[in-house]
Amino acid sequence: MTEIRYLKAVNTALSDAMDADPSVVLMGEDVGEAGGPFGASRGLLERFGPSRVLDGPISEAALAGAAVGAAMSGLRPVVEIMFMDFTTLVMDAMVNQAAKVRFMFGGQTSVPMVLRTPHGGGLGAGPQHSQCLEAWFAHVPGLKVVCPSDPASAYGLLRAAIADPDPVVFVENKALYAMKGEIADPPAPFAIGRAAIRRSGTDVTIVAYGAAVHTAGTAADRLAERGVSAEVVDLLSLQPWDEATVLASLSRTHRLVIVHEAVEAFGVGAEIAARMAQVGFDELDGPIMRVGAPFMPVPFSKGLEAAYMPSVDAVLQAVDKTLE
Amino acid sequence: MRDRELTERRLDEAAEITALLRDLLIVRRAEERLSAMFADGEVPGFIHLSIGQEAVSVGVMRALRVEDTLASTHRGHGHAIAKGMPLEGFFSELLAKNEGLCRGRGGSMHVADMSVGMLGANGIVGAGLSIALGSALAHKTLGRNAVAVAFFGDGALAEGLVHECMNLAALWKLPLLFVCENNGWGEFRPTSQQLAFALGDLASAYRIPHRIVDGNDVVAVAEAAEAVVRSIRKGEGPAVLECMTVRVRGHFEGDAQKYRDQAELDAMTERDPIRVVCERLAACGVNDTDLDGLTREVDAVIEAAVAAARRGTDPDPVAARHDVYTDGAAA
Numbered sequence: 001m002t003e004i005r006y007l008k009a010v011n012t013a014l015s016d017a018m019d020a021d022p023s024v025v026l027m028g029e030d031v032g033e034a035g036g037p038f039g040a041s042r043g044l045l046e047r048f049g050p051s052r053v054l055d056g057p058i059s060e061a062a063l064a065g066a067a068v069g070a071a072m073s074g075l076r077p078v079v080e081i082m083f084m085d086f087t088t089l090v091m092d093a094m095v096n097q098a099a100k101v102r103f104m105f106g107g108q109t110s111v112p113m114v115l116r117t118p119h120g121g122g123l124g125a126g127p128q129h130s131q132c133l134e135a136w137f138a139h140v141p142g143l144k145v146v147c148p149s150d151p152a153s154a155y156g157l158l159r160a161a162i163a164d165p166d167p168v169v170f171v172e173n174k175a176l177y178a179m180k181g182e183i184a185d186p187p188a189p190f191a192i193g194r195a196a197i198r199r200s201g202t203d204v205t206i207v208a209y210g211a212a213v214h215t216a217g218t219a220a221d222r223l224a225e226r227g228v229s230a231e232v233v234d235l236l237s238l239q240p241w242d243e244a245t246v247l248a249s250l251s252r253t254h255r256l257v258i259v260h261e262a263v264e265a266f267g268v269g270a271e272i273a274a275r276m277a278q279v280g281f282d283e284l285d286g287p288i289m290r291v292g293a294p295f296m297p298v299p300f301s302k303g304l305e306a307a308y309m310p311s312v313d314a315v316l317q318a319v320d321k322t323l324e
Numbered sequence: 325m326r327d328r329e330l331t332e333r334r335l336d337e338a339a340e341i342t343a344l345l346r347d348l349l350i351v352r353r354a355e356e357r358l359s360a361m362f363a364d365g366e367v368p369g370f371i372h373l374s375i376g377q378e379a380v381s382v383g384v385m386r387a388l389r390v391e392d393t394l395a396s397t398h399r400g401h402g403h404a405i406a407k408g409m410p411l412e413g414f415f416s417e418l419l420a421k422n423e424g425l426c427r428g429r430g431g432s433m434h435v436a437d438m439s440v441g442m443l444g445a446n447g448i449v450g451a452g453l454s455i456a457l458g459s460a461l462a463h464k465t466l467g468r469n470a471v472a473v474a475f476f477g478d479g480a481l482a483e484g485l486v487h488e489c490m491n492l493a494a495l496w497k498l499p500l501l502f503v504c505e506n507n508g509w510g511e512f513r514p515t516s517q518q519l520a521f522a523l524g525d526l527a528s529a530y531r532i533p534h535r536i537v538d539g540n541d542v543v544a545v546a547e548a549a550e551a552v553v554r555s556i557r558k559g560e561g562p563a564v565l566e567c568m569t570v571r572v573r574g575h576f577e578g579d580a581q582k583y584r585d586q587a588e589l590d591a592m593t594e595r596d597p598i599r600v601v602c603e604r605l606a607a608c609g610v611n612d613t614d615l616d617g618l619t620r621e622v623d624a625v626i627e628a629a630v631a632a633a634r635r636g637t638d639p640d641p642v643a644a645r646h647d648v649y650t651d652g653a654a655a
Binding site for chain 2: 023025051052054056057059061062063064065066067068069070071072073074075077092093096097101102103104105106107108109110141142144165166240
């Protein structure tokens with residue numbers, strides 16, 4: 001095991017994937033000479049050259065659309081969109097083209113592309129550089145959506161996403177880039193669609209993904225001090241999501257809390273809650289609780305943003321409510 | 325001796341033009357057949373016909389090889405057929421059969437045949453340009469000596485994506501041919517009311533060579549396309565070929581076109597690509613083109629495809645749900 005940062009795990013996964021498969025190319029704004037706005041592609045232009053690391057202009061729609069056409073013509077493009085908020089500009093490429101090509105052309109071809117993009121607040125980046133929009137993509141048949149929570153899952157899921165024959169939206173969390181974590185040597189691949197149980201418990205299941213997994217973990221520590229045993233399920237994949245693992249956990253604990261940084265209304269948590277209310281109804285001993293951001297844009301001021309972000313206290317309150 | 329050479333060259337030329345005429349007739353008669361079947365209620369959904377614009381599809385395709393790729397528009401039947409999509413798979417798709425090349429899931433607006441490099445018609449105006457852009461990028465990156473073609477109408481020119489794609493194609497010097505079928509209309513209004521610029525000015529802004537051609541003259545289109553494709557294949561970067569043509573039918577089939585002048589509709593017959601190509605043949609000294617005979621021959625091929633398509637089966641909803649993702653997981 002070695003310890004690396006989340007950002008370095010992304011960088012290593014890109015580099016290893018490009019080593020393993022000459023059809024993998026990177027495209028995006030400043031992914032080449034600048035090494036990526038956050039440094040995710042640092043050193044890759046020098047290693048793989050300008051024909052495989054393509055510095056694009058500020059032109060998200062064309063870059064994403066080109067990735068679709070390139071993926072239909074033999075490449076495996078990885079497109080970086082600097083902030084998830086900017087994915088509004090790639091919606092046609094992802095929703096009408098990438099997601100539908102395989103199906104609407106009768107399985108003649110698939111679209112092996114990855115759209116990498118960071119979401120998440122907490123950095124004072126304001127309403128247009130902080131949003132968590134993953135539920136939009138998870139709502140589109142034909143797309144896969146993953147959201148790693150630590151360096152090992154960032155590496156493993158990115159390798160899996162690049163190897164996947166279908167379009168994958170790979171959501172990183174800006175606040176996790178500096179996080180350190182253990183990674184196996186050689187690093188292990190992760191399967192898309194599989195959740196991980198981060199902590200075993202018996203009294204309540206807390207399902208989370210991305211940075212919210214750590215909020216859930218801290219809440220579980222605090223609950224343990226009070227003698228409440230919480231199980232933390234890290235979804236890792238949002239589309240498809242691991243219904244079996246969540247249901248199995250619920251069947252052990254009989255209480256369910258779902259936590260995400262995205263707005264609570266109409267979110268990933270709503271889907272999980274609805275499914276568990278249907279297939280896990282007999283297991284439930286309390287209401288399914290959701291913890292997410294309030295229904296408002298991400299604010300800029302530090303105080304406002306702190307109030308906006310789903311907190312450990314909010315998770316504790318939700319757990320108390322379902323244990324009542 | 326010199327006379328004989330000239331005669332032979334003229335005969336070769338006449339044979340080539342006759343081949344183009346036959347290709348034009350296939351597209352024309354296939355769409356006329358569709359129009360009749362649509363009127364009878366046999367073709368579901370929406371269809372957009374390219375009648376009057378066939379010379380663009382057929383002429384450009386003359387310059388392409390099987391490994392070259394193209395992305396098309398909502399008016400894409402001609403591009404598909406001219407690129408080599410088999411008529412049986414085409415009609416089966418239009419009739420929503422499981423035997424359709426898209427297994428009845430795409431229909432008219434999504435006809436596609438990857439085996440001949442036809443990357444799909446497209447229901448989103450302008451989107452095909454970015455697909456072709458990416459295909460050109462793949463050709464270049466993988467070292468193929470292939471060209472990608474983006475077909476679009478003048479009605480797409482106000483879309484931001486068109487501008488982004490021209491910039492990127494020029495910036496990355498991609499083997500991409502932009503073919504604008506300028507029929508003067510964007511849905512129900514003249515594009516003169518929709519655009520504050522001319523395509524030539526746009527191309528020059530992106531430093532892309534622009535060539536304008538009579539899009540109803542298949543020989544002129546083929547010659548222009550051959551010239552620009554040759555330069556693109558040599559690695560000289562993208563080019564724009566603007567083909568001035570005429571949309572004979574409505575925006576969609578069933579559109580009564582009350583917004584069009586009768587004079588304009590009458591004038592279209594004069595410029596009909598089939599009439600123009602027959603004049604070309606006459607200029608080569610071929611005055612005895614058996615248009616009716618050729619049409620009958622083409623119709624027989626089309627009828628056989630229609631008959632085969634009609635024998636097709638309905639797509640299976642369960643199989644469709646298993647085809648959303650490559651691994652076949654049920655949606």
